[in-house]
Amino acid sequence: MQVKRFVLVTSAGVMRPTTFPYTILNTFGVLRFKRMSEQLLEGSGMPYTIFRPGRLTDGPYTSFDLNTLLQATAGSRQDVTLALSDSLSGEASRIATAEAVVQALQSSAAEGRAFALASREGEGPGQDRQRWEQLFTSAQP
Template sequence: MSSASASVRSCQPARSLRCGSGVARVSQRRAALSVRAAALEPGATVLVAGATGGVGQLVAAKLLDRGYKVRALSRSSDKVQQLFGGAEGLSAAIADLREPSSLPAALEGVDAVVCATGTTAFPSKRWDGGNNPEQTDYVSVRNLVRACPPSLKRFVLTTSAGVERSGQFPFSILNLFGVLKYKRMGEQELEGSGLPYVIVRPNRLTDGPYTSYDINTLLRNTSGSRQNITLSLKDDLLGETSRIAVAEAIVQLLPLDFVEGRHFSIGSKEGDGPGQDAAQWHALFAACTQQQRAGVA
């Protein structure tokens, strides 16, 4: 990997995990870790929550393109059909994350979960029907986490830069209606669950898709010239992140066992980057986690 392709910010040891409710459930999940493979390979089934949203569309399309089976969780079968059609390896799970009873059937037989749900930080039409930050970024995440089987190999949650800086400018403005607070609460629910997790915290999202395209269009999307990736295990990044870069990072970390339990802040800027090169992404994630183990300040 060339020195211009990406960078890694200094990483600090992660904070101790907050214990969630349901001690028996957590113990069962942690016991299951010793009898399952950590890595996730093509052919595995990945449930994508938010599969019709900006990042979720890209994640689902990239997973399908690389041989994974995708279960697209949505409240609308029409949206899934419009976006993915009859794509090979795709199935739809019609469920509502705000309704816990609808989730067990959707999760049956899945190997991993990618949760890429979200709403606007400020009141908008997207809040209609109760899709506000509390319901979307906390309640829905909590319900999904608690419905996951103990055999799950990986849960990837996308949140946001600033979740640990919600009182600092400019994040204090973004958090006026609680979006960062609720995203952090969703993270804490996952941290205390006993599930093998990775949390991805992008900066302000840029690049398409802004609306639902067909799967072939999604696969042609690139992050243009903003392919230089910065990773950090601290919530210390500012700037922008391409949606395409976020989706690629999620797909690339799925087979990696050493990323478990990490929080990766991610930014992208002008310059060359790893693209879809698995070896370069592996090196990026490894460098960041190695800095943490070395105690780099």
């Protein structure tokens, strides 16, 4: 069986591990290893898409971090911003991140690209394939 698309979700900050607040996240080299996994995928020859979401909001709250303490939710921030560089900061809804993965599997515009992903105020694309296609196509550095 041939892999049609490998979608990898890593983290915001993989390209800037020495910049605050990512220095904290990279204390034990986590961001360095996430970036290494991206590089291995990029060089594998497999069709891929990479997502680098910001701090994840919305449940499940399974870790012992600030998000769990605050029970952070996206609320009315359902819209999505994509960038082709690791330039976005802030939060990303787990719901929007999961939907981005599903939509990327069906989009030729998402193939071979790495996207930073953040949530912002607004309704968002939901499951609308055309709106996702527009986001993948128009993403800027």
